[in-house]
Amino acid sequence: MTFVDPSEFADLVLAFRHTAFRLEARDRYNEPSEAEVVRHFLDTGELDGFYMADWVEELGPRIAEGQWMGRVRVVSEPHSDYTRFGLALAEYNTAAGEDxxxxxxxxxxxxxLPDHDFWLIDSTTLLLLRFGEDDILLGADVVTDPAVVVRHCYYRDVACHHAVPWSEYSTRVHLPEGP
Structure with a gap:
């Protein structure tokens, strides 16, 4: 098992050739690069699509070429502030083709299901995400052991089967708004 820092981790995720899947098991993430955007959203209920422009530009063409990226967010109800932010942000992700x-x-x-976040890349490489006590991403452990990867493929399949697509879930719940 190899540990990679957040910058290397992002490159590994974007290196997927066929599929990339993430299980998000946390109600809170504290990414310094998102702090201002999250704070603005919580204060105003507004989310500027410009924040997602690079992601949409990266992901859109890949989805159009037949690659697949998806995630399942395990969420508490009522929603945490970060979940409310994620619900609003998902409009941009899904518009780019992310499931x-x-x-x-x-x-x-x-x-x-596991209580940890992970990325599964091309069903061959597992990135087990590590967070600090302050909910900031520290990096990821890269796992290629087939038994561990297959177990996480199972978790992906179960989670995807039982989870509700954003387009449907967002109509069931009160979409995020500011105070």
Missing amino acids: IRYLPRHHPVVAG
Whole structure:
């Protein structure tokens, strides 16, 4: 197992050739690069699409070429501030072709899923995300052990099967608004 810092980790995620999947198991993320955008959203309910322009530019053409990126967000209800932010942000991700789904934490299947975040790249490489006590991403452990990777492929399949696509989930819940 190799540890990579956040900059190397991002390059590994974007190096996917066929599929990339993320399980988000946390209710809070504290990324310094997002702090201003999150604060603005929580204060005003507004989210500027410019914040997502680079991601949309990177992801859109890849999805159009047949690559797939998806994520399942395990969320507490009522939603945390960060989940509210993520719900609003998902409009841009999904417009670029990313498959974002929501799985309420109270759903029975969640008990069988891991409580850690991970990326699964091309069903061959697992990135186990590490966070500090302050919820800041420290980096990821790169795992290629087939038994561990296959187990996480199973988690992906279960989570995707039971989770609700953003387009449907966002109509069921009160979409994020500022105070």
